[in-house]
Amino acid sequence: MTGSSRYAEQQRAQMTLSAHNKKMHGERPYLRVGILGCSDIARRRFLPAIQKARNARLSGVASRDPEKAKRFCALTDCETTDYETLLASKKVDLIYIPLPNHLHEVWVMRALEQGKHVICEKPMALSVGAIERMTQSAAQKGLLLYENIMYLHHPLHQAVRNMIAAGTIGRVTGLRTSFGFMHSATDGFRMRTDQGGGAFFDQARYPLSAALFFLAGSKYRFKGEAFFRNGLNVAMNASALTDCNETFSFSIGFEQPYECWYEIVGEKGKLKVDRAYTTPADMVSVVQVSTDRGETAVTVPAADHFVLMIERVCDVILQGEGYHELYGAARRLALLGDQVWESCEGIQLAPHEKVCP
Numbered sequence: 171m172t173g174s175s176r177y178a179e180q181q182r183a184q185m186t187l188s189a190h191n192k193k194m195h196g197e198r199p200y201l202r203v204g205i206l207g208c209s210d211i212a213r214r215r216f217l218p219a220i221q222k223a224r225n226a227r228l229s230g231v232a233s234r235d236p237e238k239a240k241r242f243c244a245l246t247d248c249e250t251t252d253y254e255t256l257l258a259s260k261k262v263d264l265i266y267i268p269l270p271n272h273l274h275e276v277w278v279m280r281a282l283e284q285g286k287h288v289i290c291e292k293p294m295a296l297s298v299g300a301i302e303r304m305t306q307s308a309a310q311k312g313l314l315l316y317e318n319i320m321y322l323h324h325p326l327h328q329a330v331r332n333m334i335a336a337g338t339i340g341r342v343t344g345l346r347t348s349f350g351f352m353h354s355a356t357d358g359f360r361m362r363t364d365q366g367g368g369a370f371f372d373q374a375r376y377p378l379s380a381a382l383f384f385l386a387g388s389k390y391r392f393k394g395e396a397f398f399r400n401g402l403n404v405a406m407n408a409s410a411l412t413d414c415n416e417t418f419s420f421s422i423g424f425e426q427p428y429e430c431w432y433e434i435v436g437e438k439g440k441l442k443v444d445r446a447y448t449t450p451a452d453m454v455s456v457v458q459v460s461t462d463r464g465e466t467a468v469t470v471p472a473a474d475h476f477v478l479m480i481e482r483v484c485d486v487i488l489q490g491e492g493y494h495e496l497y498g499a500a501r502r503l504a505l506l507g508d509q510v511w512e513s514c515e516g517i518q519l520a521p522h523e524k525v526c527p
């Protein structure tokens with residue numbers, strides 16, 4: 171960040187703080203949040219989480235269908251409305267966008283134009299160029315735009331990092347990870363290429379962000395395979411070597427049993443974590459440690475990464491600093507995604523009905 175943009179950020183921090191200090195709940199400042207679209211993930215994870223977050227209050231929910239919004243809000247006292255009215259509302263500071271992938275860019279831009287901070291579901295957009303446009307717009311307006319890579323807010327991953335830093339497995343030489351499930355739906359945006367569907371946009375953000383979080387290298391040389399069925403990307407395998415001589419390999423897919431793990435390999439052992447990206451809020455996590463001294467399991471207490479994500483984002487906004495780091499994280503992730511995609515050989519799978527029994 172340049173000196174002048176840091177100065178602008180400090181100025182904005184002071185303005186933001188004085189604005190938000192007016193909205194105090196007891197002694198604590200908080201942000202008023204609106205949800206744009208009654209999506210599955212908003213209902214299952216974001217709605218319960220916002221009710222627990224110490225520095226956020228649900229203020230409004232928008233849907234294309236007023237009855238749906240009322241059902242969504244049945245157990246809360248928030249207002250229900252349509253998309254444009256929610257964005258224009260003076261009672262909302264921060265908008266959560268859990269729309270189909272192809273709609274993220276347009277609605278993020280509209281939210282920013284209305285002066286709202288934004289949490290956008292992953293993938294924040296479908297191209298690096300779009301993410302550049304979105305983060306530039308946010309920066310010009312002094313607003314936070316955050317791509318929801320929620321799992322990284324779980325203390326589990328910092329615990330793993332601490333174990334690495336303590337030398338538990340020696341120098342890290344590689345990361346292997348897999349995230350996939352059987353996606354049996356035949357419709358919906360995940361099944362449509364024109365709506366940002368396919369395994370890459372749905373799942374690749376997880377392994378790629380794990381690589382950026384755990385590996386030291388800043389440059390990756392990828393080689394991969396992307397599998398397509400009826401034109402839709404249904405799986406991907408890729409591997410890379412970083413400029414720190416670490417190996418990274420991942421697989422994702424829509425046509426496999428559920429898998430969600432990473433394994434960090436070092437010169438003296440390895441650490442493995444299951445349910446790594448979708449840890450349930452009530453689950454005690456386990457880090458399996460294998461070294462030449464044997465196998466042990468280290469537990470990490472349960473935590474709700476959605477609550478922690480909301481609290482962290484609201485803290486950043488209330489403090490008015492750290493925006494550029496979060497824009498940068500979204501850009502780096504998108505760039506890495508582009509690199510993988512470009513490295514992939516496309517492999518066409520036969521339509522299911524033509525596969526041998």
Ligand SMILES: NC(=O)c1ccc[n+]([C@@H]2O[C@H](COP(=O)([O-])OP(=O)(O)OC[C@H]3O[C@@H](n4cnc5c(N)ncnc54)[C@H](OP(=O)(O)O)[C@@H]3O)[C@@H](O)[C@H]2O)c1
Nearest residue numbers: 207208209210211212233234235268269270271291292293
């Ligand atoms: N971070 C995570 O853990 C996580 C997990 C799952 C999904 N996601 C991400 O969250 C986003 C939403 O996923 P989801 O599975 O929750 O989606 P979903 O259940 O299909 O919901 C999408 C919502 O978008 C609204 N919408 C507006 N225009 C639409 C259109 N043309 N077609 C369909 N829906 C439209 C609808 O709300 P209204 O009808 O109320 O307007 C709909 O309920 C995606 O970007 C996905 O990648 C993140």
